[in-house]
Amino acid sequence: MTKTTILGERLSMNLSLSDDEIRFRDEVRALIDATFPPPERYDGGRDHERRWHKALLEKGWAGNKWPVEFGGPGWTPTQNFIWEREVTAAGLPPQVGGMGMGMLAPILFAYGSPEQQARFLPDILEDRVRWCQGYSEPGAGSDLASLRTRAVLQGDYYVVDGEKVWTSGAHRADWMFCLTRTSDEPKRQAGITFLLIDMRAPGVTIHPIISIDGRHMFNRVTLDGVRTPVGNRVGREGEGWTVAKGLLTHERTGQAFVSLSTDLSRRIREAGQAPAGSEGGADLLGDPGFSGRLAWAEIELQALAITELRTLSEVAAGGAPGAQSSTLKLKGTDIVQRMTEFFVECAGPYAAPWFPEASGAEPLDIGPSWARPEVVRYFEGRAASIAGGSDEVQRNIIAKHVLRL
Ligand SMILES: Cc1cc2nc3c(=O)[nH]c(=O)nc-3n(C[C@H](O)[C@H](O)[C@H](O)COP(=O)(O)OP(=O)(O)OC[C@H]3O[C@@H](n4cnc5c(N)ncnc54)[C@H](O)[C@@H]3O)c2cc1C
CATH class of the missing domain: 1.20.140.10 (Butyryl-CoA Dehydrogenase, subunit A, domain 3)
Structure with a gap:
């Protein structure tokens, strides 16, 4: 057992890293140097992001917080901690894959059907599909349970009508994970259902919101008679609040x-x-x-x-x-x-x-x-x-x- 500090010299936690963990830290550093040989620095552009993601995939580290059964490396919390510390110090993102990787994937592990896991997780891991989050609505931000986007079951499809707002990256996303109201219960949380919606489905319209700095990150998304198969519902009907809260805890962590x-x-x-x-x-x-x-x-x-x-x-x-x-x-x-x-x-x-x-x-x-x-x-x-x-x-x-x- 070797003593080392993992938050830097001035900001030390004096955690004891085992020899294996020190070897792991050195392996992380070697991967960073091999992918961006000094003095080259990660520039945050799409080309560098792809190069980093390719290196992570080849190493089996792309889904670094994922369980082994879904293609993750099965790291311990300390290994994850070391990972974040080392890659952030090198100016690199700890994960590639946006909201799909960090927010939706843990929800699919816990609540997704085997079919949903097999269909969506590989695309998230390989960064082939981008996701956006359709939670907020005009009048439903902090008070999320007051959301009004309605989904009505017709045969094998939910038909969705409503409006989402502040949807970051909707204009670049392929899919949206979305909260909808499927019934009006005395307890508002009880009538909410978690659906996955294809952004190319007829009836989905993206209205850009340009922020004060001139950039386009936000959008308003209107849903007019959008059809999404029942198979795209995560969890049971009316139990979307539990799924949504689970996702928020991962987002906030x-x-x-x-x-x-x-x-x-x-x-x-x-x-x-x-x-x-x-x-x-x-x-x-x-x-x-x-x-x-x-x-x-x-x-x-x-x-x-x-x-x-x-x-x-x-x-x-x-x-x-x-x-x-x-x-x-x-x-x-x-x-x-x-x-x-x-x-x-x-x-x-x-x-x-x-x-x-x-x-x-x-x-x-x-x-x-x-x-x-x-x-x-x-x-x-x-x-x-x-x-x-x-x-x-x-x-x-x-x-x-x-x-x-
Ligand atoms: C950078 C950014 C990215 C975002 N991306 C997304 C996204 O991708 N998808 C998505 O769905 N949403 C997104 N949002 C929206 C975000 O979730 C909401 O803005 C947030 O939940 C607050 O809701 P609101 O804007 O409606 O404000 P309101 O809920 O109207 O709140 C207004 C003010 O009142 C306060 N307040 C409200 N209720 C209470 C209370 N009970 N007690 C005390 N104070 C209260 C709030 O703290 C706030 O200061 C994003 C927001 C930002 C800033």
């Missing part, structure tokens, strides 16, 4: 951002100690106010990392992530947002030029090279307090189901 915040903290310490005006940014670490706030955020990050590991251990032991996923999401969002604020402080006046997307002007190429991506991350990070359920809603869940107030 994936929003703890521990590896990302750890990497940001390491890089803030580099950026924050360089002389003002240099590539590194301002000398802020010498300021007790700044370094005190950063240290406090790092301490909270350590606590979050332990909470995440505990949750992942429970999942690995056969449990499902429960209401504690709201703690992970709430604190994870808070910490990653604070980390991005530190970067903006380090950038100082160089943070200002990075609004030009809204005006259509060319960004000015001044200031340290990290300023642009980190300031963009700062702005994008604000939305994390709403996506996947707002902070207030997470607090309500924690109060009710974790603290049992």
Whole structure:
């Protein structure tokens, strides 16, 4: 047994890695270096994503959190932790495959029929099919159970009519997992059914929503008499709420951002100690106010990392992530947002030029090279307090189901 730190030198957890785990960490590093030989860095573009995904598939690591029976490597929570830490530090995504991989797949493991598992999981693993999430509606966001999109069983098909909103990536998706109302019960949650809908089916119309920064990520999706076979229902009719909640806990567990915040903290310490005006940014670490706030955020990050590991251990032991996923999401969002604020402080006046997307002007190429991506991350990070359920809603869940107030 060899002692090592897995959150970096300043942010150490002093977990003991076994020799096997150290060999595993070295194997991960070797794969990263072989796929993107230094000094090449992953650029986030589609070509690099494909190259990374191909390497993961060849290694059998594409579905790294999947059970062995569905093509996953069967890693322990510690191995998953090491994986996330190493690939995030190298600027790589821990998974490729979007919402299908991280959100729908765990639901198909638990609630999908063998036919659904055989039909949909291989395409998710191989990243051949992209999924979007049709939960929110006008008037049904935090209060999701008030959704009104209606599905009526006619023979072997559900006929679906309604409207979804804030559907991220619907314009690039092949399929949507969707919550529909199949009956009006006194308890609203009881009349909800979870359906899979082909985005090319007649009656599906995608209306782009262009956000204030000029980008197209969101959509409104209208469903007019859309027919989807009964075989595309996940779980039983009227039991979609249980399926939907299960999916949300996986979504929220994936929003703890521990590896990302750890990497940001390491890089803030580099950026924050360089002389003002240099590539590194301002000398802020010498300021007790700044370094005190950063240290406090790092301490909270350590606590979050332990909470995440505990949750992942429970999942690995056969449990499902429960209401504690709201703690992970709430604190994870808070910490990653604070980390991005530190970067903006380090950038100082160089943070200002990075609004030009809204005006259509060319960004000015001044200031340290990290300023642009980190300031963009700062702005994008604000939305994390709403996506996947707002902070207030997470607090309500924690109060009710974790603290049992
Ligand atoms: C980046 C991003 C991506 C998204 N992607 C998707 C997607 O792909 N698919 C999808 O279906 N949805 C998506 N959403 C929508 C998201 O799930 C909703 O925006 C979210 O659930 C909040 O719902 P709402 O916008 O209707 O706000 P509302 O529910 O109207 O809430 C408005 C405000 O009231 C507060 N509030 C509401 N109820 C309570 C309460 N009971 N107690 C205390 N405060 C309360 C909220 O916290 C919030 O501040 C996305 C959102 C964002 C920001």
